[in-house]
Amino acid sequence: MVDTQVLIVGAGPVGLTLAVDLGLRGVPCTLVEQKESPQFLPKMERCNARTMEIFRRMGLADRIRAAGLPAHCPMDVFIVTSILEPPLLHLSYPSVAEAKKEIAAAIDASLPLEPYQLISQYTLEPLLKSVAEKLPNVTVRFGTEFLEFVENPDSVTAWVRSRDGTAEISARYLAGCDGGSSPIRKQLGIGLEGDGNILELRQALYRCDDLYERIPIGKGRHYHVADAHHTFLILQDSTRHFTLHAVVEQDSDMVAQFAKTIAMPLPFEMINCGMWRQNLLIAERYGSGSRVFLAGDAVHLVIPTGGLGMNTGCGDAIDLSWKLAATLAGWGGPNLLRSYEIERRQVGERNVAAARFASTGRRQWRSMWRPNIRDDTPEGAETRANLARVADLEQRKSNEMVGAELGYRYVGSPLIAAEADAGPEHNFIDYVPSTYPGVRLPHVWLEDGTAVQDRIGYGPGCTLLRFAGNGDIAALGRAFADYGAPYGVLDLRDHRARDIYGYDLVLVRPDLHVVWRGNALPADPARLAALATGH
Ligand SMILES: Cc1cc2nc3c(=O)[nH]c(=O)nc-3n(C[C@H](O)[C@H](O)[C@H](O)COP(=O)(O)OP(=O)(O)OC[C@H]3O[C@@H](n4cnc5c(N)ncnc54)[C@H](O)[C@@H]3O)c2cc1C
Numbered sequence: 001m002v003d004t005q006v007l008i009v010g011a012g013p014v015g016l017t018l019a020v021d022l023g024l025r026g027v028p029c030t031l032v033e034q035k036e037s038p039q040f041l042p043k044m045e046r047c048n049a050r051t052m053e054i055f056r057r058m059g060l061a062d063r064i065r066a067a068g069l070p071a072h073c074p075m076d077v078f079i080v081t082s083i084l085e086p087p088l089l090h091l092s093y094p095s096v097a098e099a100k101k102e103i104a105a106a107i108d109a110s111l112p113l114e115p116y117q118l119i120s121q122y123t124l125e126p127l128l129k130s131v132a133e134k135l136p137n138v139t140v141r142f143g144t145e146f147l148e149f150v151e152n153p154d155s156v157t158a159w160v161r162s163r164d165g166t167a168e169i170s171a172r173y174l175a176g177c178d179g180g181s182s183p184i185r186k187q188l189g190i191g192l193e194g195d196g197n198i199l200e201l202r203q204a205l206y207r208c209d210d211l212y213e214r215i216p217i218g219k220g221r222h223y224h225v226a227d228a229h230h231t232f233l234i235l236q237d238s239t240r241h242f243t244l245h246a247v248v249e250q251d252s253d254m255v256a257q258f259a260k261t262i263a264m265p266l267p268f269e270m271i272n273c274g275m276w277r278q279n280l281l282i283a284e285r286y287g288s289g290s291r292v293f294l295a296g297d298a299v300h301l302v303i304p305t306g307g308l309g310m311n312t313g314c315g316d317a318i319d320l321s322w323k324l325a326a327t328l329a330g331w332g333g334p335n336l337l338r339s340y341e342i343e344r345r346q347v348g349e350r351n352v353a354a355a356r357f358a359s360t361g362r363r364q365w366r367s368m369w370r371p372n373i374r375d376d377t378p379e380g381a382e383t384r385a386n387l388a389r390v391a392d393l394e395q396r397k398s399n400e401m402v403g404a405e406l407g408y409r410y411v412g413s414p415l416i417a418a419e420a421d422a423g424p425e426h427n428f429i430d431y432v433p434s435t436y437p438g439v440r441l442p443h444v445w446l447e448d449g450t451a452v453q454d455r456i457g458y459g460p461g462c463t464l465l466r467f468a469g470n471g472d473i474a475a476l477g478r479a480f481a482d483y484g485a486p487y488g489v490l491d492l493r494d495h496r497a498r499d500i501y502g503y504d505l506v507l508v509r510p511d512l513h514v515v516w517r518g519n520a521l522p523a524d525p526a527r528l529a530a531l532a533t534g535h
Contacts, residue, residue, distance in 0.1 A: 001170075002155050002170045003169050003170050003171065004028050004029055004030040004170075004171045005027050005028045005029060005171060005172050005173070005324075005328050006018075006022055006027060006029040006030075006172065006174075006175055006324055006328075007029070007032070007156065007169055007171035007173070007174050007175070008029055008030065008031040008032070008175045008177055009031075009032055009146040009158075009174070009175070009176050009177060009183075009184060010033060010176065010177035010178035010182075010298070011031055011032075011033035011035075011038070011125070011129060011140070011142065011177075012125065012177060012179055012310075012313075013044070013121060013124055013125060013128065013296075013310045013313065013314065014177040014297070014313035014314060014316065014317050015031055015033070015175070015177030015178075015296070015317075016031070016125060016129060016132055017054070017128065017314050017317040017318070018175055018295065018320065018321055019031040019128075019132045019135075020058055020131050020132050020138070021058065021317060021318055021321035021322075022137070022138070022325065023132060023135030023136075023137045023138035024058060024135065024458065025321065025322065025325040026325070027137060027321075027328055028137045028138075029138055029139070030138075030139040030140075030141065030171070031132060031140045031141065032144040032145075032146055032160050032169075033141070033143075034143075034144065034146070035142060035143070036142055036143045037142055038125040038126045039122065040122045040205075040271070040272075041121075041122060041205070042120060042121065042122065042203060042234075042236065042243040043121040043122075043304075043309075044120075044124075044307065044309060044310045044311075045118055045120050045121065045221075045234060045235075045236060045237065045243075046116055046117070046118050046119075046221075046307045047064065047068075047116060047117045047118075047124070047310075047311065048116050048311045048405045049112035049114055049116050049402075049406060050311065050315065050405050051310075051311045051314045051315075052064070052112070052114035052116065052117055053112055053113050053114050053512075054314055054315075055114075056113065056114050056453075056454075057453070057458055058458075060127075060128075060131060061114055061117075063127065063131075064119055064124065064127065065096065065117050065119075067119060067123050067124075067127055067237070068117045068118055068119030068120075068123065068237045069096075069117070069118035069119065069221075069235070069237045069239065070239070071095060071096040071097040071100070072095050073095055073096075073118075073219060073221075073235075073239065074092070074094075074219050074221075075094065075095060075096075075116070075118065075220070075221050076090060076091060076092050076093055076218060076219070076221065077090075077091040077093065077222040077223075077224070077395065077398075077399055078090050078091075078217060078218070078220050078223045079224045079226055079365070079387075079388070079391050080223055080225055080226065081225070081226055081227075081373055081374050082225070083215050083216070083225075083233070083261065083263060084216055084217070084263050085217070086217065087217050087218075088384055088388040088391065089388050089392055089395065090217070090218065090220075091395065091396065093399065094115070096115050096116070099116070100115060107445060108433070108500065109433035109442035109444045110431065111443065112443055113443035113451050113453050113454075118221055118237055119237050120236045120237045120238075120241070121310070123237050141162070143162050143163060144160050144161070144162040146158060146159075146178065146183060146184070147159040147160060147161055147166070148183075149174055149184070149187065149292070151174075151288055151290065151291050151292060152291075154172070155171060155172055155291070156171050156172070156173065156292060157169070157170045158171070158174060172291070172328060173291050173292070173324055174291060174292045174293070175292075175293050175294075175295060175320065176287075176292065176293065176294040176295070176298050177295050177296050177298060177313070177317070178298050179296070179297045179298060180297045180298070180301050182294060182297075182298035182299075184292065184298065185283060185294050185298050185299065188285075188287070188288055188292065188294075190283050190284050190285050190294070191283070191284050192281040192282065192283055192284075193281065193282055193283075193284060194279070194280045194281040194352060195279065195280045196280075196281055196301075197277050197278075197279065198277070198278040198280065198303070198359075199230075199247070199277070199278040200247075200275055200277050201230065201246065201276060201277075201278070202248055202254055202273060202274070202276075203243055203244070203245050203273070203274060203275075204244050204254040204270050204273035205236075205241060205243050205270070205271045205272050205273075206241065206243070206244065206258055206268050206270050206271060207268060207269045207271060208240070208241075208242060208258075208262065208267070208268035208269075209240050209267075210266050211242065211262055211264075211266055211268070212235065212239040212240070214266070221234065221235045222235070222399075224395070225261055226365075226366070226369050226373055226384075226387055227369065228371075229246040229248060229257065230246060230366065231244065231257060231261055232244070232245040232246070233261055233262075241271075242258075244257060244258050244261060251273040254270060255270050258270065278303045278359070279302070279303070280301070280303060280352050280355060280356050280359075281300070281301040282299065282300050282301075282348050282349055282352050283298070283299035283300070283345075283348075285341060285345075286340060286341035286344060286345050286348075287340070287341060289338075289341075293320055293337070293340060295313060295316035295317055295320055295344075296310070296312075296313030296317070297309065297313060299316070299344075300312055300348040300351065302351060302352055302354075302355035303355045303356075303358075304355075305358040305359040305398045306354055306355050306357075306358035306359075306397070306399075306401050308354055308355050308401070308404060308405075311405065312347060312351045315344070315347060316344045316348075318511050319340060319343055319344050319511055320340050320344075322509070322510040322511055323336040323337050323339070323340055323534075324337070325460055326460060326461075326533070326534070327534075329460065330484060331483050331484045331485040331486070331533060332534050333483070333530070333534035333535030334535075335414040335415060335535065336415065336533070336534030337534075338414065338534075339413050339414050339415045342410070342412060342413050342414065343410040343413050343415075346410070346411060346412075347408050347410075350404065350408060350426060351404060353428075354401055354404040354428045357397055357401075357428055358397045358401060358428075360397075361393075361394035361395065361396075361397035361398060362394065362395065362397075362398060364390055364394040365387055365390045365391035365395055368383070368386050368387035368390050368391075369383075369387060370383040373387070397428075397429070400429055401429060402429065402430070402431040403427040403428050403429050404428045405431075406440060407424075407426070407427060407430075407431045407432065407439070407440075408440070409423065409424070409426075409434075409436060409437075409439040409440075409513075410513060411423070411438060413438060414531070414534070415509070415515065415531060415532060415534060416438045416513075416514075416515055416516075416531075417437045417516035417528065417531060418437070419436065419437060423437075423438070424436055424439075433500065435503060435506050435514050435517050436514070437514050437515060438513060438514065439513065439514050440512055440513055441456075441508050441512045441513070441514055442500065442501075444496070444497045444500050446492060446494045446496075447494050447495075452465070452497060453512060455490060455492065456512065457488070459486055459488065459510060460486045460510060461480070461485050461488070461510065462480070462486075462487050462488075462507055462508065462509055462510070462515060462532050462533075463487070463490050463507070464476060464487070464488070464489045464505060464506070464507050465490050465492055465506040465507075465508065466489055466490065466491050466492065466504065466505055467492055467494060467497055467498035467501060467503075467504050467506075468493065468498050468504040469504035469505065469519060469520065471520045471521065472521075473489065473505070473521055475521060475525040475526075476521055476525040476528060476529060477489070478525075479525045479526040479528070479529030479530075480529045480532075480533070482529070483529060483533045483535060485529070485532075485533045487529075501517070503518055503519055504518070504520070505517065505518050505520070505521070507532060509532065515528075515531070516528055516531075516532070
């Protein structure tokens with residue numbers, strides 16, 4: 001007997017997302033977190049479009065938007081010498097309300113079903129916690145520190161410490177969502193590859209009630225100050241809170257740095273201040289290979305430029321979740337959990353590279369800074385023009401990595417059908433919709449106004465989308481049934497969707513990644529069912 005099916009360590013956004021998804025899939029799980037409660041500390045602030053699609057499937061997108069930055073607020077990015085002076089560069093990005101209108105009008109699958117959402121990590125975590133706590137299968141234990149584990153042939157035993165003392169928890173699987181210094185990764189002896197400690201910055205959180213309404217150059221989410229301190233002002237979801245990153249000597253300097261940045265005599269409070277380090281690191285492995293899995297910052301640490309930290313971790317969580325659920329339900333074959341590392345480590349590697357691409361771009365334009373940047377001289381004007389020219393290219397890399405967010409696909413996965421050609425190139429910036437096996441199913445509006453993604457139930461198994469064709473497909477259903485695997489057929493006789501997807505039949509997994517596509521079933525449907533179920 002085990003105490004729980006899955007023991008999750010760490011209630012950051014990744015562990016919480018995993019707990020909610022497992023709970024929604026009916027898998028009993030226990031989430032332990034060493035902190036007594038979620039903390040009011042700033043970290044991420046933008047869920048990207050793919051993460052919002054994931055939250056939409058969990059029924060959480062509207063709640064997250066209600067708690068986040070109001071829909072009408074612009075998501076613009078500025079590069080300035082001062083927020084009181086005309087910006088060197090102003091990059092406009094649609095507010096959520098505007099982005100939703102663009103999505104509603106888009107009929108070519110180039111846009112996601114959900115736009116991004118600015119929500120501070122300190123808002124998102126309590127929200128996800130309250131969702132997890134209401135799920136009957138999920139036990140959430142804050143104030144409980146994971147100490148160590150032993151992996152057995154059929155289970156994992158972990159020791160945890162809380163106010164009540166030390167206790168043992170046994171589970172079928174252990175998920176380490178325990179952050180950058182992951183004790184579980186360390187116990188497994190898994191190293192991190194890449195570049196650590198690239199730059200050390202201070203970050204502080206402030207409350208300044210009047211600033212947002214008074215910034216004269218316009219409302220946005222990011223204000224980069226072209227200075228020698230790498231100063232960077234970030235709007236938080238309330239519009240009353242801001243964070244500031246800067247390279248300064250000591251915490252107390254962050255008070256003066258904020259005052260200097262806002263450049264207006266407004267009352268403000270510095271709520272907290274701390275150091276953080278820029279890293280571009282990926283774990284050698286994503287778990288023990290059998291019962292212990294790692295997700296989120298435990299296995300990839302990126303520079304937040306580009307916002308691919310938590311967002312990559314949420315992708316890990318939903319990849320792992322359905323595979324654990326299927327394995328525990330008995331129909332998932334051995335390749336399901338084996339594929340987790342194969343699929344997600346390549347995304348981790350690509351997103352570390354994408355973060356490097358974006359942060360190198362930011363360093364490029366910052367390298368154009370000269371001490372004369374604010375001088376009212378021809379030389380000062382030249383410095384400003386040079387920096388703005390470079391930033392117009394390089395800063396976009398941080399804000400426009402839609403290809404990395406939506407276009408990733410799983411290459412060489414034992415769950416994904418191979419096609420003769422090598423498949424589309426990976427591209428950080430451009431998103432090119434495709435149903436090439438391994439990709440996320442592109443969002444397409446059907447003629448009746450519903451979205452294909454919404455029509456695919458939040459079920460445990462694969463779904464065959466049938467857009468056209470009258471061939472016999474019953475053999476595939478029988479093949480899934482032979483494994484006891486849930487499977488459904490969704491008839492969507494919609495010409496536009498058929499044209500966009502390019503095939504009459506598209507087989508998708510519970511996480512909406514394409515397994516296979518064709519115009520008729522393959523000669524051996526049993527092989528396809530075996531592939532999709534991990535046998
Ligand atoms: C300044 C900054 C800005 C960022 N902006 C973005 C952004 O816009 N978008 C984005 O996607 N990402 C961003 N990130 C990155 C993002 O914050 C992280 O990727 C994210 O927090 C990772 O989530 P996680 O759940 O994997 O780990 P964490 O959030 O680190 O959570 C791990 C949890 O495990 C717990 N834990 C650790 N050890 C134990 C133990 N022994 N027992 C019990 N519990 C334990 C910890 O207390 C913690 O709560 C940013 C990061 C920083 C620093």
